[in-house]
Amino acid sequence: MNKLVLNSESLSNVLENKTISREEIIQIYENSEKNPSELFSTAQMLREKFKKRAVTFSKKAFFNIVNLCKDTCSYCTYKAEPGEEKISLMSKQEIKQLLILAKKYRCVEALFVTGEHPEHRYQEARDWLKTNGFKSTAEYLIHSSELAVEMGLFPHTNAGNLNKEDLKELQKSNVSMGIMLENISERLTKKGMPHYLAASKKPKARLEVLEHAGELRIPMTTGILVGIGETPIEIIDSILAIRKLQEKYGNIQEVIVQNFQPKPDTVMNNFPSANENYFKIVVALARIIMPKMNIQIPPNLSPNSYHSFLTVGINDWGGISPLTPDYVNPEFSWPEIKKLEQNSKNAGFELKCRFPVYPEFFSYVGKELRDKMKVIEDEEGLVRQEYWQ
Ligand code: SF4
Secondary structure (H helix, E strand, C coil), X not given: CCHHHHHHHHHHHHHCCCCCCHHHHHHHHHHHHHCCXXXXXXXXXXXXXXXXXXXXXXXXXXXXXXXXXXXXXXXXXXXXXXXXXXXXXXXXXXXXXXXXHHHHCCCCEEEEEECCCHHHCCHHHHHHHHHXXXXXXXXXXXXXXXXXXHCXXXXXXXXXXXXXXXXXXXXXXXXXXXXXXXXXXXXXXXXXXXXXXXXXXXXXXXXXXXXXHHHCCCCEEEEEEECCCCCHHHXXXXXXXXXXXXXXXXXXXXXXXXXXXXXXXXXXCCCCCCCHHHHHHHHHHHHHHCCCCEEECCHHHCCCCHHHHHHCCCXXXXXXXXXXXXXXXXXXXXXXXXXXHHHHHHCCCEEEECCCCCHHHHHHCCHHHHHHHHCCECCCCXXXXXXXX
């Protein structure tokens, strides 16, 4: 049997709800490099089958709590060094003020982001914690999350490799949490590779956090970074690692497929951005590997073509803020929500606003948080239109 016939057979199997093997996925990838149309149409059919004609987003405010970080990834422009203008060490008062503003803008999500354990490396971070009355960044995050809930917002924390105890405490006030797997390859942590100076990005360390979140039944967002020097096999293995976690725990609520974009003042500033055709193939592979998963691309990182990804399997745009920049990708502003809605509509999809936790995972969320969500929730478990528009 020739390879193209095998390709068609494997893709038909996916449509019949059969799990696809690693060998079949590699074969599909190799065939799609020459002609991706069959892969794209299968991804599109699966998307239609499981996600209908809606595309979701989360209306958020980005809280750049502290951007000092003990690690260094070669592509990162988020991390600051002491003395740099972009440094962020938010005080309790600043957090409160931004929460008030977020509420005024009718944001739903309070996204809390920090660098990796900043107090393990920087005296400035230890002083900042002391001034605000906390012993650790995690403790500060717990306080901030509780305040957000009190003020009617729904926290989603993304603070790197939190330990199991901290995850458990944060779970009480966070409706979901996030950590990017980035890539499962050890090779990317070797000398000269993007994660060489980032111990927290070692696949084993990342997987441990995701395993803990699974054991605790926390709705988790994870994802992969595409175009940082990985091989296609490594990207396939990374998606398969997420599928394995999902099969074991069932708590992965969405997968972000993020395209690398080079940033000024980083080691990788001359590295090319992820090739769009390759990126689309990876997105479509994610859909056929996990047909029911919520799959997201950040629209600001593909400003001229994001709507075309609706035809290769995505069903979510992630968090979009009408109020704060994307501090992780400050060169790429988020599209205006109205524009996003129009572009989604032009592509044949209806934009809907979701909570930071997807409806499929509401049973994972504590009663107190669920009661607060119900105030602005519609019959589909999404945010009522009159609240976010
Ligand atoms: S990507 Fe995260 S872990 Fe890596 S340097 Fe930036 S803030 Fe630190």
